[in-house]
Every structure is written in structure tokens, then in C-alpha cells.
Amino acid sequence: MERTVLVVEDEKNLARFIELELKHEGYSVDVSLDGREGLTLALEKTFDIILLDLMLPSLNGMEVCRRIRQVKKTPVIMITAKDGVMDRVSGLDSGADDYIVKPFAIEELLARMRALTRRTTETDSSDSATILEFRELRVDVDSYRVTRDNHEITLTKKEFDLLHMLIENKNIVLTRDRILERVWGYDSEVETNVVDVYIRHLRHKIDSKEGPSYIQTIRGAGYVMRE
DSSP states (O other): OOOEEEEEOSOHHHHHHHHHHHHHTTOEEEEESSHHHHHHHHHHSOOSEEEEESSOSSSOHHHHHHHHHTTOOOOEEEEESOOOHHHHHHHHHTTOSEEEESSOOHHHHHHHHHHHHHHHHHHHHHOOOSEEEETTEEEETTTTEEEETTEEEOOOHHHHHHHHHHHHTTTSOBOHHHHIIIIIOTTOOOOTHHHHHHHHHHHHHHOOSSSOOSSEEETTTEEEOOO
16 A cells, blocks of 8 residues: 655755655655645645654644644654754654654655654554553543543643553553653654653643652662552
């Protein structure tokens, strides 16, 4: 089956270059030069992967990604000219699965697309249960919904993926490296301390004021959700 890609990039020459290279690799490609138009395409059609520029007219890439994530799980690679740590974290936090910094070699982009496709396939095949529960928490894998005592909790995609992994492996201590590989990808350049940042964000959202934290820190080892 032909793989489909949406390229949302306002630099016409770059967009055309990516389009031609991807078609040469056997992809079916749609191109948009505008953030709002790209969002409409992303929501109306089905794509195997979306390449999304950060700086776009009408609607920036982060906002486009957030709106996509509200209704779809389509893998997203953010294309950005910014290489700062917080820019990377912000892009991933908006729901992107990976990022690539301009200027880049087309071989690197293709490799990241292949890696992301493998991760998505592995994750889909491992999701034997669509509803996961832990104490008062309920995670609906298919709809990306999390509730505690029937009250919905809004998470970013990375926070959701992190919680999903922890619950799926409850009673198993997960190292930072293992979490990084599963949630951020085997070839990610994100450092392991990003895991600690996301654990803090996740605790703040899912923990109740009255009870102990759902996520335990095992000093020198990693994290676990233990019954």
C-alpha cells in the first residue's frame, strides 16, 4: 500500500524539494504552504505521517500540532530552524513525535520517517488492551483520554505516551534510558533529564492532593507505578 505524507512548509523551494524526494521514494505527497490550510488537510484526510514546519503563516506549527492531537494520532515530525533545548521540548510537548533541524540532509529525514513508522507499528502491535486502569486512573488508548474518578485530565501526547508506558508496565521499574527509547525514540537526541521534567509535569496533572503520587521514584534506578 502506498504511504501517504502531508508536508506543511511555507518555503516553496524546500517544500518542492521534499515533495520530489518523497515521491521518488514511493510516497504519495500532499503539500500545503499555510498552517490553517495544512490543519484542514490533516483533519480531513488520512496520512501515514505529517512533516510540519514550526514557523507558518496563518497558524504556527505548534498550534497546528496541538489541534491535530485533539482528534488524531497521526505521527508528526516537526521541521524547525530553532535548535535550542526548550524549542525542542516545546515542539515535542505540543504533540510532535520527532523533530529535525534545518538545514538537513534528505537522508536524515527519510531515516527519521522510517524510525517513526517502526515505532508506531511496534506501539500499535503492543496495545493489546485499549483500556488500562490503575487505582482511580483510567486510560483509553484508542481515544487518548485519561480520567481520574471520572474527571477528565488533559495531557500532551508525550505525557500520555509516558503514562501509557508506566501503566502498561506497572510493578516494573523503568529506567530513564528505557523510557527515552520507547517514548522519544531510539535515535532521539533528547537527554535523559527530559524524562524527569515530564514525570514532574505528569505528577502535577494526575496526582490528587490527598493521596500519594501514582508514580514512585526508585533512586538510582528509574520510575514505577506499583500496586
